Amino acid sequence: MSCSEKNNESSGQKSDEKIIGKPELKLESDVMTPEVLWSFGRLSDVQVSPDEKTLLFGITYYDIAEDKGNRELYTMPAESGDMKQITKTAKGEYNAVWSKDGKNIYFISSTDNGMQMFKMNADGSNRKQISNIDGGITGFKLSPDQTKILYTKEVDLVEKVVDVYPDLPKANARIITDMMYRHWDTWTDSYSHIFIADFKGNKLTEGIDIMKDEDYDSPLKPFGGLEEITWSPDGKTVAYTCVKKKGLAYTLSTNSDIYFYNLDTKQTVNFTKGMNGYDKAPVYSPDGSKIAWESMERDGYESDKNRLFVFDFNTKEKKNYTKNFDQNAGNLAWDAKGENIYFISDYHARFQIYKLNLASNKIKAVTQGNHNYRTVTVLSDKLITTKQSMSMPTEIFAVNNNEKETQISFVNKNILDQLQFGRVEERWVKTTDNKKMLVWVIYPPHFDANKKYPALLYCQGGPQSSVSQFWSYRWNFQMMAADGYIIVAPNRRGLPSFGQAWNEQISGDYGGQNMKDYLSAIDALKKEPFIDENRLGAVGASYGGFSVYWLAGHHDKRFKAFIAHDGIFNLEAQYTETDELWFANWDLGGAPWDKNNKIAQKSYANSPHKFVDKWDTPILVIHGGKDYRILDSQGFSAFDAAQLKGIPSKMLYFPKESHWVLKPQDGILWQREFKSWLDKWLK
Numbered sequence: 001m002s003c004s005e006k007n008n009e010s011s012g013q014k015s016d017e018k019i020i021g022k023p024e025l026k027l028e029s030d031v032m033t034p035e036v037l038w039s040f041g042r043l044s045d046v047q048v049s050p051d052e053k054t055l056l057f058g059i060t061y062y063d064i065a066e067d068k069g070n071r072e073l074y075t076m077p078a079e080s081g082d083m084k085q086i087t088k089t090a091k092g093e094y095n096a097v098w099s100k101d102g103k104n105i106y107f108i109s110s111t112d113n114g115m116q117m118f119k120m121n122a123d124g125s126n127r128k129q130i131s132n133i134d135g136g137i138t139g140f141k142l143s144p145d146q147t148k149i150l151y152t153k154e155v156d157l158v159e160k161v162v163d164v165y166p167d168l169p170k171a172n173a174r175i176i177t178d179m180m181y182r183h184w185d186t187w188t189d190s191y192s193h194i195f196i197a198d199f200k201g202n203k204l205t206e207g208i209d210i211m212k213d214e215d216y217d218s219p220l221k222p223f224g225g226l227e228e229i230t231w232s233p234d235g236k237t238v239a240y241t242c243v244k245k246k247g248l249a250y251t252l253s254t255n256s257d258i259y260f261y262n263l264d265t266k267q268t269v270n271f272t273k274g275m276n277g278y279d280k281a282p283v284y285s286p287d288g289s290k291i292a293w294e295s296m297e298r299d300g301y302e303s304d305k306n307r308l309f310v311f312d313f314n315t316k317e318k319k320n321y322t323k324n325f326d327q328n329a330g331n332l333a334w335d336a337k338g339e340n341i342y343f344i345s346d347y348h349a350r351f352q353i354y355k356l357n358l359a360s361n362k363i364k365a366v367t368q369g370n371h372n373y374r375t376v377t378v379l380s381d382k383l384i385t386t387k388q389s390m391s392m393p394t395e396i397f398a399v400n401n402n403e404k405e406t407q408i409s410f411v412n413k414n415i416l417d418q419l420q421f422g423r424v425e426e427r428w429v430k431t432t433d434n435k436k437m438l439v440w441v442i443y444p445p446h447f448d449a450n451k452k453y454p455a456l457l458y459c460q461g462g463p464q465s466s467v468s469q470f471w472s473y474r475w476n477f478q479m480m481a482a483d484g485y486i487i488v489a490p491n492r493r494g495l496p497s498f499g500q501a502w503n504e505q506i507s508g509d510y511g512g513q514n515m516k517d518y519l520s521a522i523d524a525l526k527k528e529p530f531i532d533e534n535r536l537g538a539v540g541a542s543y544g545g546f547s548v549y550w551l552a553g554h555h556d557k558r559f560k561a562f563i564a565h566d567g568i569f570n571l572e573a574q575y576t577e578t579d580e581l582w583f584a585n586w587d588l589g590g591a592p593w594d595k596n597n598k599i600a601q602k603s604y605a606n607s608p609h610k611f612v613d614k615w616d617t618p619i620l621v622i623h624g625g626k627d628y629r630i631l632d633s634q635g636f637s638a639f640d641a642a643q644l645k646g647i648p649s650k651m652l653y654f655p656k657e658s659h660w661v662l663k664p665q666d667g668i669l670w671q672r673e674f675k676s677w678l679d680k681w682l683k
Contacts, residue, residue: 017090020063020070030420032482034671041411050102062664080408086124131204143235149199154190178247184222185626185658192217218242233288241280251581255299285338300582303464346497349468372469388471391421420445422481429524432516439521442477442487452532454682457522458489459540459547466495483675492517508599511606535682541565553611561681565622569638571607577631612641618648620677624657
């Protein structure tokens with residue numbers, strides 16, 4: 001039996017399953033297409049070997065015909081060099097980490113009994129399954145000495161109808177008595193718990209549930225990961241992030257806390273008790289004398305300033321090191337001596353690496369340029385980072401002590417070398433209240449200044465999410481530009497990286513200044529001789545979809561076509577439909593039935609559905625059936641309103657997609673319909 005057959009057998013792979021790998025592409029054109037966009041390799045989770053000589057990471061590739069993706073593991077020298085693929089199965093490998101001596105790699109992969117833990121040599125040989133935990137695990141972290149392991153697992157704590165009425169085993173129903181019964185795209189049928197077990201390297205057995213009988217999640221769903229859980233350097237404590245609230249209380253609060261579980265006493269204490277907003281992602285200093293974490297101040301405000309706190313266990317001092325730093329701080333990483341903390345922060349719609357020196361309390365920008373740094377790992381002589389931009393998917397970079405960056409991975413070089421991307425330009429536009437607003441302008445490839453092009457106003461979601469140098473596989477600016485459009489992407493009011501005041505202005509002012517900002521951006525750019533002001537469109541998703549619906553009733557004939565994806569059409573209905581009610585309470589001001597609440601009443605008076613009488617422009621509505629953040633009824637209501645008004649309209653509905661479009665064929669269909677609709681009305 002060959003090694004590959006052994007690997008397939010041990011991973012539970014069936015012989016008829018197709019292994020999805022890196023495509024060898026020879027493009028017919030130098031302009032991006034949806035199929036090319038879905039051919040890029042998606043690099044993630046870079047891990048540095050103990051001797052700092054080798055990088056371990058995963059790359060996901062998608063097979064359009066199979067309508068699925070697969071993630072494989074790779075290694076490469078930390079100084080740059082050839083990548084080596086060390087797994088090749090149809091199951092996908094995740095959460096890969098090095099053994100303490102660097103000779104082995106641990107990871108999880110799918111089996112008939114869920115995701116299980118595997119071990120293999122550093123070169124990918126001798127792959128063995130070392131766990132068979134009932135139902136599988138969702139992630140793990142080894143203790144510093146690797147004698148213990150924590151792992152996360154879904155625990156069924158939801159009472160079923162058959163438990164209440166055993167004589168009705170075929171009844172298909174849910175009995176709901178509290179809120180947060182579903183979240184983003186999933187029904188709340190289980191909770192993520194942390195288990196701790198002894199570990200000798202060759203077998204993982206069932207551990208102790210340190211959250212036993214608790215109806216809470218750690219990590220936080222739906223976006224939290226293992227960065228929210230960590231070991232203390234001495235291996236005696238597990239620090240984890242959790243919101244210990246249920247139902248209605250949970251849907252009204254963002255108050256997550258960091259808890260310490262002591263392995264000796266089996267006791268749990270709330271370390272951040274009294275801190276009312278999000279507290280998460282704890283990171284111990286190398287000697288364990290300090291712990292840093294990310295913290296928001298106000299309960300119910302998910303877009304509050306993300307602060308950097310440090311607690312000194314010796315002096316008992318708790319300090320906010322970003323008190324005078326009007327930016328967010330995330331992805332914290334200590335240096336080896338515990339003297340500096342590196343972190344990622346957004347400034348003027350770019351994410352850079354910063355360094356905090358604890359002794360001087362000084363913060364310094366380490367990087368500059370038009371890009372988004374996403375992660376940072378501190379080595380003895382450099383930083384290992386991941387970076388992307390509007391013109392480049394994520395790759396690995398090194399930043400040396402002189403702050404010079406060097407690209408060391410080239411996962412997508414073959415594709416990028418064959419493509420012509422449009423120029424990305426920074427503009428500063430004056431708003432109606434005499435502020436300066438950063439607007440990105442993305443030009444079509446092979447741009448000719450002597451021609452006139454149609455233009456798209458891009459409306460950002462969030463609403464508090466900056467139009468930064470991100471690379472997206474749906475709202476990809478280079479993809480839109482490749483379709484022959486100039487993209488106008490403003491960082492309107494309500495977006496971070498321009499100070500907290502700019503970010504917070506939008507709360508309680510939906511349909512207000514931020515909408516004026518949109519119009520300021522498109523009005524300024526449409527004066528350019530290469531933009532045809534008679535061929536303008538507006539597009540956006542989530543709050544961007546709300547923006548499109550709102551603009552449809554207020555644009556004064558500026559636009560000739562609209563596209564709204566997963567947008568809010570009726571704010572009053574949204575209040576009682578959404579899962580995270582804290583969001584509506586903060587951003588809208590409260591409930592629509594609170595007639596004495598002036599902020600709330602102003603918000604609901606600006607609901608897009610109240611201005612349908614002014615709709616007069618073709619609109620494409622897109623929505624996902626599993627979007628529980630903004631229900632599909634919002635999209636259908638908007639489409640029906642357009643139909644009843646006799647406005648040219650189309651509905652693109654994805655029954656199995658959520659607030660995003662994640663399947664390859666759905667994603668390509670999305671891009672084709674997007675282009676087809678705009679071409680029909682703007683070209």
